[in-house]
Amino acid sequence: MNILTENMDPYRNPETYDELHKDYNADLPLLLEWAEKQGGPVVDLACGTGRATIPIAEKGIEVTGIDLNTGMLERAKQKTAGTLLPVIWSLQDCSNFTVDTVSPFICMTGNSFQHFLTNEAQDRLLRSVHRALADGGVFIFGTRFPVHEDLAPEQTEEYEEEEGRRVRYEERYDAGRQLLHCRTIRTDEDSRAQEEDIMLRYTYPQEMERLLSGHGFKIEHRYGTWEKEPLDADSKEMIYVCRKA
Template sequence: MKKALDNAEEYNDPILYDQENESFRDDIPFLIKWANKTEGPIVDLACGTGRATIPLAEAGFEMIGVDINGNMLAEAQRKAAEHSITIQWEEQDCSDFHLPIRSRFIFTVGNSFQHFLTNEDQDMLLKSVCKHLESGGTFIFGTRFPGPGELLQPSTEEYWRSYVDRDTQQKVDVYTISEYDPIEQLQHYKTIRRMEDRETCTGITLRYTYPKEMERLLIKHGFKLVHVFQDWQETPLSEDAYQMVYVCEKVG
């Protein structure tokens, strides 16, 4: 558990995380579509502040949110209570989580799969998912596509985006610096946020997995690939993709 938290600077401030990420909702209709095909509790792994968990609960599904970061879960719990939504929140390591249920639908979104940095981490995650899925159950996740444009970024500061901080009303200019390690398949990111009166810098490391590598990994752990898309609008995967969206079924 400690190792995962060591790579969690970007998640130390859940309010900041929400400001920069909560507007992304492309995956919600896709998840609801698949949730409508099943019944029983649905598990959101690496749920963070409940960006996907809460909308699905609002849509009437029984939700369990699992995350290793207590600060993120506390904000998720606050937001759910604010909307009078009941969700079971579990502070656990997603690579070795333990729930007293089996589910027919488990997902992890927000490119969370990339936080499992080693082969062992990926194996443990998929074993835990498989253990908690009913036979024939669905596992959905997204991860960035390891294309040249994503991996071969210059190791110099690049502008990403700007926004206005809700609390301070200051403009925040966000820049990134990335360095790819092709041996370990790890991208080391630094994110710089510049405001009128200060500057902050955080770091994170993400793992990239190639499509054929992913296919073999999933089959090894008892999954059948149902679909592979390059976005949440179900566009078939192509060589110029930015993301890979996997829909898998537990076999046996």
């Protein structure tokens, strides 16, 4: 499994991606709060088309958006072309990124944490983040809570989409590797099928505590939503505000 080449299906079309996620901004208040508290230069990891990066830059805070998907980053660049926003777009693998100066604040949103499929990939990511943070720097990220009903060994759903497309959505959870394999097969009226695959790693709450402390992070806050609701067994998300210890 090579995350660079085999796990990019949902990002093949940046315009569609933006359209799908245009109404999502639940994470912005928390991210902006900390960006203003900590100051720049901020690093926004797995920044995609800049959904969170640009609002941070619009506050006048320097920010580097890092992503390894050329298409997504090109679209981000287009959005800020001709502006004076203090933003740098950087094509890099987040699990081994470097920045010119250490940062007081690094963030990673959109459940991108789930793209780091193995313990080794998680370790590389967190080592890179720790190295890039200034002393006392803050790292904020979120990931899906391993909700019981979402992680059955197999689930299938079939439905009709607009313009008569039939959609078959399959999920298989590999409990050993803690990987959810999602497959969407869209078949149009002419029986042409298009397949979209994605693998998502799940990390369990106590496992996350061990992971973060093992990498030298002190968890300052853990939330169940980006709106700061408590993290508990009914949560759908896990949001961590960690300080470089």
